[in-house]
Amino acid sequence: AQKITQTQPGMFVQEKEAVTLDCTYDTSDPSYGLFWYKQPSSGEMIFLIYQGSYDQQNATEGRYSLNFQKARKSANLVISASQLGDSAMYFCALYAGAGSYQLTFGKGTKLSVIP
Amino acid sequence: SQTIHQWPATLVQPVGSPLSLECTVEGTSNPNLYWYRQAAGRGLQLLFYSVGIGQISSEVPQNLSASRPQDRQFILSSKKLLLSDSGFYLCAWTLGSSYEQYFGPGTRLTVT
Numbered sequence: 343a344q345k346i347t348q349t350q351p352g353m354f355v356q357e358k359e360a361v362t363l364d365c366t367y368d369t370s371d372p373s374y375g376l377f378w379y380k381q382p383s384s385g386e387m388i389f390l391i392y393q394g395s396y397d398q399q400n401a402t403e404g405r406y407s408l409n410f411q412k413a414r415k416s417a418n419l420v421i422s423a424s425q426l427g428d429s430a431m432y433f434c435a436l437y438a439g440a441g442s443y444q445l446t447f448g449k450g451t452k453l454s455v456i457p
Numbered sequence: 458s459q460t461i462h463q464w465p466a467t468l469v470q471p472v473g474s475p476l477s478l479e480c481t482v483e484g485t486s487n488p489n490l491y492w493y494r495q496a497a498g499r500g501l502q503l504l505f506y507s508v509g510i511g512q513i514s515s516e517v518p519q520n521l522s523a524s525r526p527q528d529r530q531f532i533l534s535s536k537k538l539l540l541s542d543s544g545f546y547l548c549a550w551t552l553g554s555s556y557e558q559y560f561g562p563g564t565r566l567t568v569t
Contacts, residue, residue, distance in 0.1 A: 346500075375556050385545055387501075387560035433500060437556045444516065445558060447500035 344369045344438045348448035355424045356456050362409070363419040363451045365434035374438040376417040377445065378408065381431040390432075393417055421453075429455045459484035463548050463561040471569055476521075476535040478564050480548030483529065488550040490531040491558065492523055495545040507531060543568045 345368040355361035367376065378390040393401045393408045401408045409418040421428055431452050435445045460483045470476060482488050489508050493501040503516045505523035513523050520539060524532045531548060545565050549558040 377557070379560075385547075385563045385565070387547060387549075389557060389559060392557055435501075444503050444506070445501075445556075447502075449500045 344371075344374075344436050344444075344446040346434050346436050346446050346448035348434055348451050350451045351449075352452045352454070354454050354456055355421075355428075357426060358423055360420060360422045361424055361453065363421070363432050363434075363453065365417045365419065365448060367415050367417060367434070367436045369436060369438040371438040374436060376408070376410070377435040377437075378406070378417075378419045379433045379435060380428075381433060381450070383430070387433070391419065424455045426455050426457060429453060459550075459559070461548060461550055461559060461561040463546075463564050465564060466562065467565045467567075469567045469569060470538050472540055473537045476533070476538050476542070476566070478533040478546055478548075478566075480531040480533075480561055481529055482550050485550070485552060486528060488529065488552055490525065491549040491551075492531065492533050493547045493549065495547065497544070501547065505533070538568045540568050542566065 347366045350364055374395045376393045380388045380390050391401050391403045391406045391408050393410045400410050405422045407420045431450045433450045434448045437445050462481050464479055491506045492504040494504055495501050505513055505515055507513050507525045510525055521535050545563050547563045548561040551558050
C-alpha cells in the first residue's frame with residue numbers, strides 16, 4: 343500500500359523568504375512519481391511540480407523545487423521568494439506502479455505568507 | 458488547450474434526496490477521468506475512475522455511483538444522500554500514460 347505523510351499542519355513564512363514543506367512517502371514499488379498541488383481558498387487543485395523515481399535531478403518549476411531524497415523517502419517542496427499569493431493548502435501526492443491510476447494524497451499543509 | 462468544467466459549483470440538498478454532479482473535459486479525447494471527495498480540512502479520497510466510455514472502477518464502497526455516458530463526460534450520482542456525503546467533490550483528468558492529473562473547479566455539496 344502507498345502512503346504519504348505531511349507532518350506540518352500549518353506553516354508561516356515571511357514574504358520574500360524561502361520555505362520548505364515536508365513530505366515523506368512509503369511504497370514498495372520501484373516505479374513511482376511524486377506530485378505537489380496547491381489548493382487556494384477557491385478550492386481548485388493546481389499542479390505545481392512532479393518528480394519521477396528514476397529522475398536523476400531534482401525537479402524545478404520557476405520558484406518551486408522538489409528536494410528529492412530517495413533513500414530517506416522524502417520529497418520536500420521548496421518555495422523560494424514567497425509571495426502573498428502563495429498562501430494556500432499544499433498537498434503532496436504519490437502514484438506507484440506501472441498502470442496505476444490512483445494518486446494517494448497527504449493531509450496537506452496550510453501555508454500562510456506574512457507581509 | 459484543455460479545460461475541465463464541473464457543475465453545479467455549490468449544492469445544498471436534504472438527506473435522502475438524489476444527487477447528480479457533472480464533469481466535462483474539452484480539448485482532448487479519450488481522457489482518464491476521476492472523481493475525488495475532500496472532507497473539510499482533509500486530503501483527497503479517490504472515489505471512482507474511468508479509462509473509457511462505460512468503464513468505471515470504484516475505489517470506495519458507498520452509496521455513490523459514477524457513469525461515463527460520453528467520452529468526455531463523467532457523472533457522479535446518488536439515489537439517496539447521507540449526511541456523510543457532504544464535502545468538496547473534484548473531477549480530474551489525465552491522458553494516456555501520463556500520471557499528472559488536472560483538476561476541475563469542484564462542487565461544494567452540503568447535505569442537510
